[in-house]
Amino acid sequence: MARIFISYRRKSWPFTHRLADELSRRLDAEIFVDFTGVDETDFERSILRNLRESDTVLLVVSEYTFAADRIFREDDWVRREIREALTHQKPLILVCVDGLLPPPGLPDDIKDVARMQGINFYPEYFTSAVERLADFVVKIGAAPRRAGAVSPAPPGDEGEEKQIGGRGTLDEALDLLDKGDYSKAVFLLEGLLQAGYTSRFVDLKAVLAQAQQEAGKAEAQRQAALDYADIAALARRKATEALARQAFAAWCRDYPDWAAELDTDNLRERFKLAEKPRLPRVPDILPPPFEWVEIPAGRVEIEDGFGVFDVPAFLIAKYPVTNAQYAKFIEAGGYRQKKWWTPAGWQVREKKGWTEPRYWQDAKWNGADQPVVGVSWYEAVAFCLWLSEASGEPVMLPTEQQWQRAAQGDDGREYPWGNDWDGSRCNNSVSPYDSDRTTPVRQYEGKGDSPFGVVDMAGNVWEWCLTDYDTGANDVTSDAGRRVLRGGSWFSSGTVDFRCRFRVGGSPVSWYYGWGFRVSRSLS
Secondary structure (H helix, E strand, O other), X not given: OEEEEEEOOHHHHHHHHHHHHXXXXXXXXXEEOOOOOOOHHHHHHHHHHHHHOOOEEEXXXXXXXXXXXXXXXXXXXXXXXXXXXXXXXXXXXXXXXXXOOOOOOOOHHHHHHHHOOEEEEOHHHHXXXXXXXXXXXXXXXXXXXXXXXXXXXXXXXXXXXXXXXXXHHHHHHHHHHHHOOHHHHXXXXXXXXXXXXXXXXXXXXXXXXXXXXXXXXXXXXXXXHHHHHHHHHHHOXXXXXXXXXXXXXXXXXXXXXXHHHHOOOOHHHXXXXXXXXXXXXXXXXXXXXXXXXXXXXXXXXXXXXXXXXXXXXXXEEOOOOEHHHHHHHHHOOXXXXXXXXXXXXXXXXXXXOOOOOOOOOOOOOOOOOOEOOOOOHHHHHHHHHHHHHHHOOOEEOOOHHHHHHHHHOOXXXXXXXXXXXXXXXXXXXXXXXXXXXXXXXXXXXXXXXXXXXXXXXXXXOEEEEEEEOOOOOOOOOOOOOOEEEEXXXXXXXXXXXXXXXXXXXXXXXXXXXXXXXXXXEEOO
């Protein structure tokens, strides 16, 4: 039988006792807490033996777990249990009560616990949280589900539980999102989706994607603090001071937004690092509307026999590039600066005398918030290379794998909004619709968004991708006869063009009034 060990502080005993009882109803596992199964003749060895024999360790992270007056003592039991789990490489799952996480600056022998996987656990939604924890334990193979139905135990001292699934829960989730409590907002929104909550006018998946994006930013700041604590530890020792200087310089480059706020040991002043002028970020360079949307890692299947691909996490622009945004490239001398063009692209620009997109002066196509059209693949790449230099960020056209991942999400859907065609959700010419031009990039926001909240991924303009249509290569300088276009356009009259999987190819020198692009950014 599988074994689960729960580590906790005595002050968390009521919570832990109930957690063990509820898990035992759901998992076919022997659940060990030190109020059961301990050999009283040898208390210490009995506990550590049970931990070493476990298949996974749960650490209850509460307000008491990492109290400074306890966790820094060598003989502290929680510290010893964490150290034992890390030493024996036990899967360690954090049970994060009220979303609490281990703080930075922990003792060296247990600092890695701060990087372990965790499940947020809100006592007022105890049953839902237990279900998620049980699912996670099963998913990692630490224990199987217990056969038969689960009968939840009645609420304990925590009082009556709230039920996830009603409009009141949505209102609470939105309040939390507004107040910046992103992790709890994500918890409630995920619960609403699992409960089958629907609304005619609120795209719950889009709201969840926004909450997840904000939670990701908060987690990135926490990660920055953890990394800083490690560097500060190096800096306190003469033998590793040189390593600390090098690591801190890299840390400042990776976390410019938080460098000043988190540098509590004044390492910048100590190491006399020159303050480099900070480059503006992409959202500061391009006029609105511009937002990055973080797309989590996932898998996609590319048609035409190219196969299944694992796609690492990345950022993609929420909207196609607009005329107002492309104007910044022109103003910066984009058509005069060879350094921003591929060799083949510059050769074509010189030969054809391009100085702007082909419909740049046409009022039908040049509205500030309309997507830029009449641009070749070479011009789209030149825009990306200019933006990369201006921002210091690795900006490029999305690969077709990235584009499809951002459009399709995890469920293999046919269109960004679902499996059924709905011409009211995008700019198209499928009967009875008959569009005659592009529309502002926000016109269909909230109607045809992808599962991650990316807008206009069907209709309006076909979008250039980095990928070679014939070989599938993603080399910006390769001699490709055709590059991939995705998404369909205002002119498309067949529903097949708008499918998330559908791919067409265009010569990189060609342009059209139904072709545009959006940008992406790697996270590496």
